[in-house]
Amino acid sequence: MLELLTTLLDATSVPPQGYDDRWKTVLVWLQTISDTVIVLAGYSIPLLLLSLRQQQNLPFAKILSLFGVFLATWSTAHILELWTLEYPFSWIVGLVQAGAAGILTYLTWELFRVLPIVASPTHNGSKVTQAAILNAIPDLMVRLSQDGVYLDILESKAIKAFKPMPEILGKRLEDVLPTEIAQTAVQYIRQALTTQEVQVYEYRLDDTDRVQDFEARIVACGTKDVLAIIRDISDRKRSEAERQQTETALTRREAQFRALVQHSSDMIVVVGVDGNRTYVSPSVKAILGYAPEELIGRSAFELIHPEDIPRTQAAFYTAVQQPDAPVKVEIRFQRVDGSWAILECVGSNQLSEPRIAGVVVNCRDVSDRTQAEYEIRQLNEQLERQNRNLEVLVEQRTAELLTFINALPDYIFVVNRDDMRMQFCNDALAQAIGVHSRHEVEGKTIFECFSAEIAAAFAEQNEVVFTTGETLHFQEKYAVVTGTPYLDTFKIPLKRFSGEVYALIGASRDITELVEVRQTLWRQTLELEQTNRELDSFSYSVSHDLRAPLRHIRGFVSALRQQLERGEQVAPKVTHYLNNIDSSTHRMALLIDGLLTLSRVGRHKMERHPVDLRQLVNHAIDLHSPEDDCSIEYQIGNLPTVEGDGTLLQQVFSNLISNAVKFSRDRHPAQIKIGTTVEGAIFIKDNGVGFPMEYANQLFEAFQRLHSQHEFEGTGIGLAIVQRIVQRHSGSIWAESQVNQGATFYFTLNQV
Template sequence: MSVLFFLITLSMYLWLFAFSWMYSATDEGVALWWAKFAYLGVPFIPSSIYHFTVTVLESYEQRKRLVWLSWLLSLFFSASILSTDALIKALYQYWWGYYPRYGWLSIPYLTFFFGLLIITLHEFWLGYRQIPSGTTHKRRVKAFFIAFTVAYIGSVDYIAKYGIAIYPFGYVPVFVFLVLAARVIWSYRLVKITPSFAAEQIMATMIDPLLVCDADRKIRVVNEATCLVFGYTEQELIDKPIEYLLDQPTIKTGRRIYELLQQGLIRDEEMVLKTKSGQPVEVSISVSHLHDQDWAIVGAVIIARDIKERRQAEETLRSSERYFRSLIENGSDFIFVLKRDGTIHYVSPSVERRLGFKPEELIGQNSFNLIYPDDIPSIKEAFACAIQDQGIDPPVEARLRHKDGSWRVIEGAANNLLHDPAVAGIIINAFDITERKQAEAALRESEERLRAFANALPDLAFILDKQGRHVEILTGQKSLLRVSSEKMKDRLLHEILPKKEADDLLAMIQTTIELNKPQVLEYILDVPAGRRWFEGRTAPLPQIAHPGELVVLISRDITERKLLEKQLYQAQKMEAVGHLAGGVAHNFNNMLTTVIGYVGLAIDALPADHPVSPDLQMVQKSAQKAAALTRQLLAFTRDQPVELKILNLNDLILEIEPLLRQTAGVATSLVLCLDPALGLVKLDPNQFSQVLLNLVINGRDAMPKGGRLTLTTANVTVGQQNPTVAHGDYVLVSVMDTGVGMTEEVKSHVFEPFFTTKEVGKGAGLGLATCFGIVQQCKGYITVQSELGEGTTFDIYLPRIE
């Protein structure tokens, strides 16, 4: 096909080349010579085109006679140019130059030319219609049909050969034809695939050495790969016996070569050949025989495949298999391969270390039989999702039965490889996490115990970093936190506490970290439980990951202790005052006794109408008042002798009720709320009557415009909630007024002797001090509760006698 296209191109080239010289000739004889030279090739154009056409259309065998007839006619017309002037008898001279003038033979020639042109186009048209659509061949035929149609437009050049002065522009469509034809050849190739062509290409492109031997085992043909692998040139191998390539030729190997060449089809016979340099080459030999028409062996085709890379790949594969088998068999994980219904298709040997079963005991069993009953629903759901989704699913946990009957916690991830023919199952990569779960449970239990212990303690426990950020809050005392523990988490001290307290605590934390020693700090905070005193103690918190960055802060509520310290100070002060007042009272009482005695004797010695008698009586009354005041001082200092009796306070209150109401006055309403089941107490009734009278007087004076005074009795038990009274069972006597109340300053001095808020001359300041002393003599407690403008309540706790 390529030769035919070359002939077409050559004919057209001769035509155009000769005509160009004819146009440029100035001598008519020279121009006529070039015209006849051109027609040595022009008659062959339609024949070569028709031959090319039937070859492209693969119809040469059917059109063979017509093809050769066209070639003979072309040869005839070309020969007539050399022997006669019948085809070209002279020249015309036009404005563009000389041009051939046809003779009588032109009519047969043009009939031949245009007849073959029409036959060629008709062949193309018929062939195009018969070729299946969408094929490369159809597109190629269509392209050639268009190209040759364009080329035949150049036939207009024949008009000028009969004396008609039409410029011969035929070279233009011919040039277009050459461009189109070249494009078709480049795009669709004009290669005829024949057995010999295919064989040549296969040999040239094979990467494996190929040798063809004759019946005498001599090498007749080798491909390029043979030369590259063994290092010989083709000439060095031709006519050499095949044994020439053996690594170590022996009688045995020679006989084996002979057997291979005599046997039938051989596949993958391994042996060792050698290169030109003597290096051994491991190859896999495949042999197929060549037969003549009588089916006798005339030779053999030998393909020698270099198996060095295959051997290396096989060894790498075996090493990889050994490696991964070792991983699977000795790893802590174990692997299941499950079928679609959950049947165990494969399980790795390491399962025996984890579940006690040998692999053969599990293969063929349904995997769900190993799962704890409560875990089966969730595992079946996860297994169904794994079947639907290809790829690796998130890990799930389940309890699997050990051979000894115990249960192990297993974490497994599923990988759906049902679509992979090599696996055709779901791979479960499982890991025994029983010990981890036990450790996690123990850790949670330890954390819960620690949290419960922290919640049971009255102290506040915090873990803070060196910036003062709350890392952990451990406490059950919510009322002692300024904000909830959830809001404190990850917040700084300065975001929660007042600036001064936050600065002090942060400085203590940083000092603890720098010195690696515990620190102590007292501070006051307003919390939901009120204003409280705290003692904070810090200590470094040991850490592995970030040592020296955290501290533990234990804050203890010391409000009760502070109050007790305050009360102790008050008691010590009162005791000192009492000792002083007691000493003065004793001496003063002795002097008053003398005064009262002598004044009495003087009054008795004088007549009743004596003018001095009234003065002496006034002195006697004043001395008696002074004696009463002395007795109050002695009661306060507990130096006055008492007569203790066991009694019911309700009876004592009802007995002195008239005196109490008279003391309260008409503007004050006295209300008694007495517990009928009131317990018994031990005290001096006379002294306690004085206590009640003093409290009623104090309440009355606090309500100058009148009000309500309530006296209550009840049985109470005091526990830890009351820091000022010892724990135990008491009879409570409360005296509550609706008066003006007291300030904190007044409350702190209310039981001190000679302290009074009344005007001068209206009180000596010993009433409440006397009450305090009498109650203490009875081993009781007296407390005061008061708010300015809200009234005052005095509570007396007397030990209850069962």
């Protein structure tokens, strides 16, 4: 063996191949082909193994066995090749190499044969992966024919077929979907097959539960079929709709804000960080007189009053440095006419807003308000001065009032409701209580100021006022230090605005003398009533006693005239005497009747009720119309209804109309006018003889006459009766006249 190795290592002992007879032509070709196959297989096998190294299901047992046999054969061939260097076994080596080449060729064949087999598991794994991917895809996949016939359906978890697949496959789109949607789908299918391009469109299905939106992608699969990939885009559509609504609302708000800014009465200015104006609203024209373009791009601090520039700049820099804090400043800004407007400016930092990128300043013209505030301050100062003056005046008037109240002999006091304390009393009451000053009484209760009996009575009276809220009036005697006066007392409640009674004010007047006078008058009245009764009796007796002789005289005169008329001729003087006696007795009877009427008017019991004066006038006219042909024109105006005694008022109109008829009987025609003045006085006017005004006050005295008995008959008592009746009705009567111009009598009554 050692020799063999030495021989192998010694190159000189090995004859060159090809120069020995051992190198035959067949052998050479055998070795050449074997080596070529071995080289090709040697390069192919690693590449195949490298590509298939990650496969787990290869038939390694057979391949590795063949590979092991190849390596053993190949190694043996090389050992024999070394052996043949000394011993010529070239055919053996060639055969061994040929065997190795055959084994290697078979191994390569097996590897190539196994390659598709190995690829099959990989292909199966890809199908699994593809199935997993398809299951994960949220789209519905449908294979359709060019006529819209369902060929295959792959449902997803997100989208299910509209009907079970057995009911859909083989049917047309029109049988499954609404007609309009199916027709649209067929159009897109044909367009995809024609153009071989993906067709994308959207459609909507109205389900019973909700409305769903879908996106369909039509992909041509050859020339006759298409693949429709359908995705549910309802959520996206809703999001888009919501986004659209949001954008629309935002656009609307922006438009509203823009319109608000454009039409705002305030001036809106945007000032950049460099202090220049980048926007000025149109309202600047109305406020300052400038056009917006005149101010845009210019410094925001020009046209500001020099005294206001420092604090305006400070406010601007504060707004820039403190975005969250709005800044307010009041400045004077020069108008286009040179006058100064007072602007209230509020700045808000909007530098972070890209569309604004500045400080937004809202400017409001407060010139009128400032002027009004100035005027208000002036008015307030004036009011303060007036208040001070008023306080002084109130103090003076209060002092005067206290002086006046303390000077009154009446007892004035104020009592609190809660505790019956005397809040105030005047000096007269303090003296009546027995103290020197009212201050000793004020603040004490009525129980501390008066005796227990009087205090209890006062407390009961006060409680009535506090409870009812009404004024209490009473008269009573009280024993005080100054005596036992008879007091007339008023207790008046003092109320808050809510109506609650919080105190009372009282006033007590000493009417002792008045009561005594009243008692005296009462006694005198009783005596006068007794005297009147006696006078009535006397008047009746006198009238009866006077009437009886008058009746006798007139009776004897009448009998004497009759006797004389039956005799012969009577002397004229006798007739004249008899006529005088008759007229005198008649006039005396009238006087007696007048006196009785005048006395009865004063004692007549008044019965007041509404009286229509027009009826009284008509009755008086009928009563005093003359019997001769003398014409009288009456003008009667509006007459009121009055409150009074109808019987007495009838006497008034009867007497006045009778006088008017009597004193105007010489007028042709006689005119009598009856009516009411603007002031409400009733008048009776005639166009008679009239009278001098210096005698106007004597007309209403009894027995006063301005004309002789021969001119106008009468007793002189009628107007006295009229005056007495009018006065009893709380009225007044007067007359106006001129001689030969008539007379007018006026009187007043209480109208209803």
